[in-house]
Amino acid sequence: MGASFVKKCLVVDDSKVIRKVACHMLETLDFSVVEADHGGEALERLKTDIPDVVLLDWNMPVMDGMEFLDAMKALALETRPKVIFCTTENDVDHIRRAMAAGADEYIMKPFDRETLQSKIEIVQAGAVNGQSA
Amino acid sequence: MTIAPSTMRILSSLLEARTGQCLSEGRHWRVEMALNPILKKRGIEDCNALAASLAAPDARRLSDETVEALLNNETYFFRDHDAFADLPRVFEAIAANRKGRKTLRIWSAGCSTGQEIYSVAMQLRDDERRWRDWSIELLGTDISQSVIDRAKRADFSQFEIQRGLAAGHMLRWFENSDGRWQARDTLRDMVHFRRHNVLDVPPPGQFDVILCRNVMLYFPGINRAKALANLARALAPDGALMLGAGETVLGYSDRFEILPGVRSLYRLAAAEPPQILRVAAAGS
Numbered sequence: 001m002g003a004s005f006v007k008k009c010l011v012v013d014d015s016k017v018i019r020k021v022a023c024h025m026l027e028t029l030d031f032s033v034v035e036a037d038h039g040g041e042a043l044e045r046l047k048t049d050i051p052d053v054v055l056l057d058w059n060m061p062v063m064d065g066m067e068f069l070d071a072m073k074a075l076a077l078e079t080r081p082k083v084i085f086c087t088t089e090n091d092v093d094h095i096r097r098a099m100a101a102g103a104d105e106y107i108m109k110p111f112d113r114e115t116l117q118s119k120i121e122i123v124q125a126g127a128v129n130g131q132s133a
Numbered sequence: 134m135t136i137a138p139s140t141m142r143i144l145s146s147l148l149e150a151r152t153g154q155c156l157s158e159g160r161h162w163r164v165e166m167a168l169n170p171i172l173k174k175r176g177i178e179d180c181n182a183l184a185a186s187l188a189a190p191d192a193r194r195l196s197d198e199t200v201e202a203l204l205n206n207e208t209y210f211f212r213d214h215d216a217f218a219d220l221p222r223v224f225e226a227i228a229a230n231r232k233g234r235k236t237l238r239i240w241s242a243g244c245s246t247g248q249e250i251y252s253v254a255m256q257l258r259d260d261e262r263r264w265r266d267w268s269i270e271l272l273g274t275d276i277s278q279s280v281i282d283r284a285k286r287a288d289f290s291q292f293e294i295q296r297g298l299a300a301g302h303m304l305r306w307f308e309n310s311d312g313r314w315q316a317r318d319t320l321r322d323m324v325h326f327r328r329h330n331v332l333d334v335p336p337p338g339q340f341d342v343i344l345c346r347n348v349m350l351y352f353p354g355i356n357r358a359k360a361l362a363n364l365a366r367a368l369a370p371d372g373a374l375m376l377g378a379g380e381t382v383l384g385y386s387d388r389f390e391i392l393p394g395v396r397s398l399y400r401l402a403a404a405e406p407p408q409i410l411r412v413a414a415a416g417s
């Protein structure tokens with residue numbers, strides 16, 4: 001990308017293991033990572049610092065992924081981070097619901113580094129996204 | 134188990150004879166892992182015993198399986214996102230010269246399980262109206278029959294389907310049943326697949342765009358040169374060749390030059406002098 005600043009990603013997941021795996025992958029992709037344990041905590045983080053990308057779990061205590069998306073919209077942020085839903089749900093209806101709720105991309109767990117990298121490229125380029133037609 | 138040097142020699146000459154690839158030192162450790170399923174399935178003791186069996190006169194099936202197992206079929210959708218992002222401009226530039234007959238022919242040489250050429254297909258269909266009255270021919274070829282069979286089935290695991298593929302494309306072009314993702318017929322019918330060795334005479338006709346990506350990686354220089362010469366023959370004079378990120382024609386072929394302003398893409402170098410001039414020069 002050539003830019004000297006590091007990109008930021010907020011990882012929202014109630015599983016410490018998942019956060020750790022995701023953080024590790026993201027760091028190899030030159031992201032600095034901030035973690036949150038649930039949607040509520042993630043929302044607090046957004047108020048002080050807006051990341052480039054949010055990797056968002058669906059099922060979490062306190063505030064789940066869908067509620068987080070709504071709450072984030074309500075914040076009316078000046079620049080909205082790109083949101084990648086990242087869950088074990090793999091049926092088409094779930095995916096459609098997430099995209100309709102405003103997610104930019106969707107990853108099914110488990111995934112590898114190439115998959116994460118490609119999804120980040122997709123949301124950042126906004127190009128090859130299959131939604132133009 | 135250690136793999137005897139003689140085993141390594143047998144395996145590498147088999148692989149090279151069939152595919153043009155060499156089994157470089159760095160890949161030795163993978164050999165055992167790659168061949169393990171065959172050993173198990175056939176109850177063969179180890180790789181050395183397998184190599185010995187390859188010498189038997191009726192070993193064609195075994196040798197086919199061995200070659201297939203030794204190939205690296207790694208691939209994913211829209212691999213090298215940035216390079217794919219440049220493709221629509223290339224299609225447009227070529228299409229500008231095809232206004233009369235409105236046909237485009239695209240070939241993925243070394244297509245593995247099909248993700249690459251299906252990506253091209255989806256990308257073209259994103260711009261439905263642009264290509265509506267065009268006849269677009271998409272061909273995927275590979276040396277390995279088993280990946281060609283899989284590419285035709287177009288049925289991907291959850292892991293495969295989301296590698297490189299946007300959720301929007303996935304929902305539009307694939308159906309999920311029990312965690313497998315099956316391409317819809319509308320996508321599958323756009324592409325043809327067949328077995329072909331890129332070191333052999335190319336498929337008939339000229340192609341407007343050829344993708345040959347991450348195939349020549351394990352070719353010795355002489356085979357890279359041969360493959361590139363074949364691709365140059367198969368490419369339309371105004372066509373484009375797309376290699377993998379980090380691959381180059383430099384040092385292996387002077388038939389191609391970099392296509393300015395786009396990544397991983399090459400065009401045929403300025404036309405050679407007409408035959409008659411060359412004959413004259415040689416004779417003078």
Ligand SMILES: C[S@@+](CC[C@H](N)C(=O)[O-])C[C@H]1O[C@@H](n2cnc3c(N)ncnc32)[C@H](O)[C@@H]1O
Nearest residue numbers: 152206207208243245275276277330331346347
């Ligand atoms: C690493 S995969 C790359 C697939 C895809 N082009 C990509 O870049 O994602 C390389 C493929 O080339 C095929 N291959 C190797 N040698 C070949 C040859 N001589 N002719 C045709 N295909 C070959 C292999 O079977 C394998 O499927």
